[in-house]
Structure formats: C-alpha cells, structure tokens
Amino acid sequence: MNYKAFENKFDVKGHIAYATVLKKDGSELVFQIDTDDVERIKSMGTWFAEWHKDFNAYTIQNIRKSKGTKPVKQSLQTAVLNTNPKAPVKHINGNMLDNRKVNLEIVSRSQQNQYEKFDDNTIAIILTNKYGIPHSRALISYEDLNNVITEDLSWVEYKKNGVVMVVANTPQGRIHLDKFIMNPNESEVVHHINLNPLDCRRNNLENKVIE
Structure with a gap:
C-alpha cells in the first residue's frame, strides 16, 4: 500500500480528534489535533508519517498541490497554525504527534539564548x-x-x-x-x-x- 495515498481515519472524542496515518513501512501512527481543525485538515488531502532528522522523530506530512505550481511538502503543525510551510514550529510538550494548537508555537529566530x-x-x-x-x-x-x-x-x-x-x-x-x-x-x-x-x-x- 502506498503510505502517501492511505485514507486517513479520524476518531473524534470531545475536543480532541485522533487520526491514523501510515509510515513508509506500512505501520500505523496516530496523531492528535483539535476537533475544530478536522474538516480543514481532511480537505488538504492525505497525511502520512515520515522520519525527521532534526526532530529525531516521526512528523506528519502531506503534499500540497496548487494549480500552476510545483507540489510542496507541508508539515501538519504548519497547516494547523495556518502559517508558511517553511515556518519553524515547536511542539511544546515534545510530542511530535500532538498537533493541538495549545501544543504548538512558532519559533522566533531572534530569541535570546538560554x-x-x-x-x-x-x-x-x-x-x-x-x-x-x-x-x-x-x-x-x-x-x-x-x-x-x-x-x-x-x-x-x-x-x-x-x-x-x-x-x-x-x-x-x-x-x-x-x-x-x-x-x-x-x-x-x-x-x-x-x-x-x-x-x-x-x-x-x-x-x-x-x-
């Protein structure tokens, strides 16, 4: 099965929705989003899981296609925040599968160092x-x-x-x-x-x- 063409399954439980995606090897992962984001995220097409070396973890991606432009890979976290696909977004609790808005923040590149x-x-x-x-x-x-x-x-x-x-x-x-x-x-x-x-x-x- 093509993991990039798998039909995602969404299970809504109260304010949180749990969605199933596939990894390249065909195994499943489940990510979380806010329930009020479900329809918008569904409308963007198929989501899948790929390993991200910068995070040392799986992240949720899709291929965004716009008329007259080349397909662009987009991360779920930038889609949830409705920001530029290249914007750096941090998962506050460290869980890359938790894409509720309360767990996401855009990283400022001019932050004072700790x-x-x-x-x-x-x-x-x-x-x-x-x-x-x-x-x-x-x-x-x-x-x-x-x-x-x-x-x-x-x-x-x-x-x-x-x-x-x-x-x-x-x-x-x-x-x-x-x-x-x-x-x-x-x-x-x-x-x-x-x-x-x-x-x-x-x-x-x-x-x-x-x-």
Missing part, C-alpha cells in the same frame, strides 16, 4: 536549531556573559564549507562570537587553541597575525 553554568569560570550558551530544539553548546568565559547574552544577539551554530562557527545574524550583518570577544584588528585572525570552534573561552582564544 545558558547554564559550566564551572566557576565558564558559561555554556545553549544553541538551538531553527525549530528551537537545543542543538549544541558554546563555551564562554564568565566575564563575557553580560556582553554576549543580550536581547539584541541570538547565537547559533553555523557551518560553511564544513567549517563550524558560532554567529549572530543582525541587521548590521553577521557577527562571529570569537571575534566579538577578542576584537581582532584587520591583520589578525582569532585562533582556537584547542581547535574546538565552540570553545570561545578567553583562555582558548588568541589573535594571530595573518601570514
């Missing part, structure tokens, strides 16, 4: 992916905390040509965390002594003249 104490001299900045899920941590010296963690800067892990770096995207341009801390001049580059680009503690950074 952080935690790593040791007496070190702060670990929590870096999330575009869905607001913790992805990695960057280390900074405690003395830099108030300058680095602000409402104006949202730090993310960024990879370019295989090179990992920690950056904040601002209206004035992209800011690199290591450069923000070390403030090198035009003839210098910031070197990470232990070669870990996520370790931006001052004792791991040094400005080196470009040769």
Whole structure:
C-alpha cells in the first residue's frame, strides 16, 4: 500500500480528534489535533508519517498541490497554525504527534539564548536549531556573559564549507562570537587553541597575525 495515498481515519472524542496515518513501512501512527481543525485538515488531502532528522522523530506530512505550481511538502503543525510551510514550529510538550494548537508555537529566530553554568569560570550558551530544539553548546568565559547574552544577539551554530562557527545574524550583518570577544584588528585572525570552534573561552582564544 502506498503510505502517501492511505485514507486517513479520524476518531473524534470531545475536543480532541485522533487520526491514523501510515509510515513508509506500512505501520500505523496516530496523531492528535483539535476537533475544530478536522474538516480543514481532511480537505488538504492525505497525511502520512515520515522520519525527521532534526526532530529525531516521526512528523506528519502531506503534499500540497496548487494549480500552476510545483507540489510542496507541508508539515501538519504548519497547516494547523495556518502559517508558511517553511515556518519553524515547536511542539511544546515534545510530542511530535500532538498537533493541538495549545501544543504548538512558532519559533522566533531572534530569541535570546538560554545558558547554564559550566564551572566557576565558564558559561555554556545553549544553541538551538531553527525549530528551537537545543542543538549544541558554546563555551564562554564568565566575564563575557553580560556582553554576549543580550536581547539584541541570538547565537547559533553555523557551518560553511564544513567549517563550524558560532554567529549572530543582525541587521548590521553577521557577527562571529570569537571575534566579538577578542576584537581582532584587520591583520589578525582569532585562533582556537584547542581547535574546538565552540570553545570561545578567553583562555582558548588568541589573535594571530595573518601570514
């Protein structure tokens, strides 16, 4: 059976509707939505389950077709919130099959980073992916905390040509965390002594003249 053509079954129980979808291997999963969303979600066609590497879980998808445009894969959570298919949406309770509106929120890409104490001299900045899920941590010296963690800067892990770096995207341009801390001049580059680009503690950074 084609899992993308399976007729979804909806079982309404009070304010919550439970719907059955298929995975690629033909096995079933059940997702939840609000009862008042059932008819609209039904009208969008067949829903199916696919593994999403960013969430490390199954998410509910369909193929949205519009006249004169290419088919677009859409996630159930963006359909429920009636937002752009590419909008990052977070499941508040962590259950990717719970797509009630109360469990969904659009992730702001300019949120201030959370952080935690790593040791007496070190702060670990929590870096999330575009869905607001913790992805990695960057280390900074405690003395830099108030300058680095602000409402104006949202730090993310960024990879370019295989090179990992920690950056904040601002209206004035992209800011690199290591450069923000070390403030090198035009003839210098910031070197990470232990070669870990996520370790931006001052004792791991040094400005080196470009040769």
